[in-house]
Amino acid sequence: xxxxxxxxxxxxxxxxxxxxxxxxxxxxxxxxxxxxxxxxxxxxxxxxxxxxxxxxxxxxxxxxxxxxxxxxxxxxxxxxxxxxxxxxxxxxxxxxxxxxxxxxxxxxxxxxxxxxxxxxxxxxxxxxxxxxxxxxxxxxxxxxxxxxxxxxxxxxxxxxxxxxxxxxxxxxxxxxxxxxxxxxxxxxxxxxxxxxxxxxxxxxxxxxxxxxxxxxxxxxxxxxxxxxxxx
Amino acid sequence: xxxxxxxxxxxxxxxxxxxxxxxxxxxxxxxxxxxxxxxxxxxxxxxxxxxxxxxxxxxxxxxxxxxxxxxxxxxxxxxxxxxxxxxxxxxxxxxxxxxxxxxxxxxxxxxxxxxxxxxxxxxxxxxxxxxxxxxxxxxxxxxxxxxxxxxxxxxxxxxxxxxxxxxxxxxxxxxxxxxxxxxxxxxxxxxxxxxxxxxxxxxxxxxxxxxxxxxxxxxxxxxxxxxxxxxxxxxxxxxxxxxxxxxxxxxxxxxxxxxxxxxxxxx
Numbered sequence: 001x002x003x004x005x006x007x008x009x010x011x012x013x014x015x016x017x018x019x020x021x022x023x024x025x026x027x028x029x030x031x032x033x034x035x036x037x038x039x040x041x042x043x044x045x046x047x048x049x050x051x052x053x054x055x056x057x058x059x060x061x062x063x064x065x066x067x068x069x070x071x072x073x074x075x076x077x078x079x080x081x082x083x084x085x086x087x088x089x090x091x092x093x094x095x096x097x098x099x100x101x102x103x104x105x106x107x108x109x110x111x112x113x114x115x116x117x118x119x120x121x122x123x124x125x126x127x128x129x130x131x132x133x134x135x136x137x138x139x140x141x142x143x144x145x146x147x148x149x150x151x152x153x154x155x156x157x158x159x160x161x162x163x164x165x166x167x168x169x170x171x172x173x174x175x176x177x178x179x180x181x182x183x184x185x186x187x188x189x190x191x192x193x194x195x196x197x198x199x200x201x202x203x204x205x206x207x208x209x210x211x212x213x214x215x216x217x218x219x220x221x222x223x224x225x226x227x228x229x230x231x
Numbered sequence: 232x233x234x235x236x237x238x239x240x241x242x243x244x245x246x247x248x249x250x251x252x253x254x255x256x257x258x259x260x261x262x263x264x265x266x267x268x269x270x271x272x273x274x275x276x277x278x279x280x281x282x283x284x285x286x287x288x289x290x291x292x293x294x295x296x297x298x299x300x301x302x303x304x305x306x307x308x309x310x311x312x313x314x315x316x317x318x319x320x321x322x323x324x325x326x327x328x329x330x331x332x333x334x335x336x337x338x339x340x341x342x343x344x345x346x347x348x349x350x351x352x353x354x355x356x357x358x359x360x361x362x363x364x365x366x367x368x369x370x371x372x373x374x375x376x377x378x379x380x381x382x383x384x385x386x387x388x389x390x391x392x393x394x395x396x397x398x399x400x401x402x403x404x405x406x407x408x409x410x411x412x413x414x415x416x417x418x419x420x421x422x423x424x425x426x427x428x429x430x431x432x433x434x435x436x437x438x439x440x441x442x443x444x445x446x447x448x449x450x451x452x453x454x455x456x457x458x459x460x461x462x463x464x465x466x467x468x469x470x471x472x473x474x475x476x477x478x479x480x481x482x483x484x485x486x487x488x489x490x491x492x493x494x495x496x497x498x
Contacts, residue, residue: 220495
């Protein structure tokens with residue numbers, strides 16, 4: 001399982017996923033969403049994940065892997081042939097970079113897509129709007145689902161748990177107690193008014209809902225209590 | 232505005248026909264300040280039963296709110312009708328006569344005072360218009376009234392937490408997400424207006440707009456994707472996020488709560 005297997009799907013070739021109907025339907029679903037993201041919404045770097053690496057079990061937050069160093073390393077895609085539209089990284093990729101003994105392979109309960117949108121899709125409502133314009137585009141996770149499916153809290157929780165943890169640095173007002181989802185450490189810099197804390201980034205996923213006529217709508221789902229963008 | 236009187240805990244919550252009511256304005260402001268429990272004012276003026284604005288006491292609590300207060304040991308539930316009956320019946324003879332005498336005396340005093348007020352106003356009118364001064368008359372004691380004052384403080388009787396006290400029994404899934412958000416400092420109010428279970432406010436509803444439309448589910452309960460879409464769309468349409476969540480192992484206290492905030496993706 002440690003070997004890198006990168007499968008390429010050409011638009012003309014059949015799906016590499018076993019041809020049972022459930023799998024075929026899922027592959028079809030993924031393909032519709034990928035096409036929609038690529039051609040209608042101009043996303044790039046689209047990749048499908050059926051597994052992910054996490055350095056720690058989801059419950060412990062002591063260590064976290066960053067996206068750039070493990071699963072989503074650009075080197076993953078560079079191995080793919082040039083003519084590929086997108087690739088499916090089916091097992092643990094680029095394991096050698098991290099800590100092999102600590103890494104366990106967490107399989108996504110279902111395929112998840114990552115990609116780079118043309119513009120930044122989400123800024124927290126508390127972010128300074130002037131600064132927010134300069135923030136760089138973030139890689140987003142997309143979960144393709146069919147409108148006729150059913151979901152549940154447990155299943156969605158499993159998808160979020162499979163996404164590797166990330167950390168972010170945020171500046172908060174020192175006098176104000178901000179409800180931080182993760183635990184923050186004080187860096188001590190920034191004086192009295194502002195302080196910078198590192199905290200676990202709240203995971204978000206775009207749920208791509210595919211209707212029977214292949215219409216795709218995107219809903220932003222945050223893992224936890226995140227206040228709405230406009231209020 | 233009268234000052235708030237301190238409330239001793241536990242205080243009674245009155246249960247009438249499966250509704251949980253608070254009659255005492257001091258208790259109402261106490262639970263709002265201390266427990267983030269707002270309830271819904273439900274009292275109308277007696278002559279305008281269709282009033283639907285500016286409602287007053289009593290305050291009706293959601294079953295989750297009543298359950299939370301009971302769980303925290305701040306309150307106990309009293310069957311209002313039964314308690315009222317028994318405390319009436321258990322009133323002793325001398326108490327009863329004394330009470331009736333007091334009521335008679337107060338109504339007589341009221342009648343005399345009203346008569347005097349009438350006489351004074353007639354006298355003032357006569358003086359202002361150069362009419363002959365009216366002759367004083369005797370007050371008519373036959374048509375006296377007992378003036379019942381509307382009271383914003385409830386008589387506590389001498390209520391005890393009886394063992395057969397009713398327990399508010401909310402839906403476990405709804406109660407789980409209710410307590411989860413309560414612990415995080417959110418104020419929750421009924422969500423019927425937005426087709427969900429609760430509305431969650433980041434602070435007192437008088438100061439903040441609500442942030443979330445909340446629906447609680449069981450951990451493994453199926454939810455239609457279409458419901459997530461409609462919820463997300465509705466939430467975004469009213470500048471809120473739609474939230475759903477559940478608790479792992481609903482029976483146990485130590486289960487982990489997971490909630491998800493859903494908004495329209497924006498592209």
